[in-house]
Amino acid sequence: MKRPATILILGVQGSGKGTQAELLARRVRMPFYSVGALLREEIRRNTQFGRLAAPYVRRGELVPDDVANAFARLIALRRPGKSIIFDGYPRSLGQARALAALRPPTVVIDVRLADREALVRLTGRRVCPSCGAVWHVRFHPSPKGARCGRCGTRLTTRPDDQPATIRRRLAVYHAYTDPVLRYYRRTKRLVTIDGNRPIAAVAHDVAAAVRQRLRP
Ligand code: AMP
Numbered sequence: 001m002k003r004p005a006t007i008l009i010l011g012v013q014g015s016g017k018g019t020q021a022e023l024l025a026r027r028v029r030m031p032f033y034s035v036g037a038l039l040r041e042e043i044r045r046n047t048q049f050g051r052l053a054a055p056y057v058r059r060g061e062l063v064p065d066d067v068a069n070a071f072a073r074l075i076a077l078r079r080p081g082k083s084i085i086f087d088g089y090p091r092s093l094g095q096a097r098a099l100a101a102l103r104p105p106t107v108v109i110d111v112r113l114a115d116r117e118a119l120v121r122l123t124g125r126r127v128c129p130s131c132g133a134v135w136h137v138r139f140h141p142s143p144k145g146a147r148c149g150r151c152g153t154r155l156t157t158r159p160d161d162q163p164a165t166i167r168r169r170l171a172v173y174h175a176y177t178d179p180v181l182r183y184y185r186r187t188k189r190l191v192t193i194d195g196n197r198p199i200a201a202v203a204h205d206v207a208a209a210v211r212q213r214l215r216p
Pocket residue numbers: 013034035036037039056057058060061062063064068087088089090091095160169
């Protein structure tokens with residue numbers, strides 16, 4: 001039997017990795033999981049996990065590896081023998097090591113974007129608190145203005161999308177996730193895609209890179 005694929009989408013906050021993971025999932029018909037989105041859901045529901053993660057997410061820091069790895073394990077257990085896409089995991093070498101033992105990645109996509117561009121993008125990001133859709137006032141406006149183009153709920157700004165927190169998140173990304181990218185580059189799993197282009201152009205290249213790597 002063919003081994004199920006494990007696809008990783010990484011990139012600084014604002015690179016569009018979440019949007020790209022969603023588009024790729026549709027194109028290659030695989031489910032995608034975002035540890036960040038799962039954490040926000042736990043925080044919203046005020047669960048034990050959520051209460052533990054909330055201060056880290058609010059400060060723009062990574063939650064402890066044990067917590068992120070527990071989510072990854074749950075996701076992997078839910079999809080035994082099935083291909084999956086991880087959005088924003090792993091973000092540290094400790095997480096990368098845990099994933100290597102769980103489901104070694106087939107292909108790792110790095111959606112590349114300069115920090116100054118990421119800052120501009122994140123300050124204009126709007127999210128739907130109801131269905132989770134992500135919009136941008138300039139680059140991906142909702143057809144319904146201040147309401148979600150998918151479900152009509154009033155859009156909000158993520159609490160961690162404040163400029164000071166964004167700067168912190170970018171610094172954390174470079175400190176902890178750049179080494180992960182270097183690790184996957186050395187193991188020849190990494191494909192870098194220029195994220196400073198229209199969503200459709202990036203999505204095209206992401207899908208092409210993944211399909212090429214998945215070919216038997
Ligand atoms: P994101 O939606 O991917 O930007 O993630 C939002 C926040 O969730 C991050 O700033 C972290 O606090 C937390 N988070 C998401 N993914 C991870 C991960 N793999 N490891 C640790 N923390 C994470």
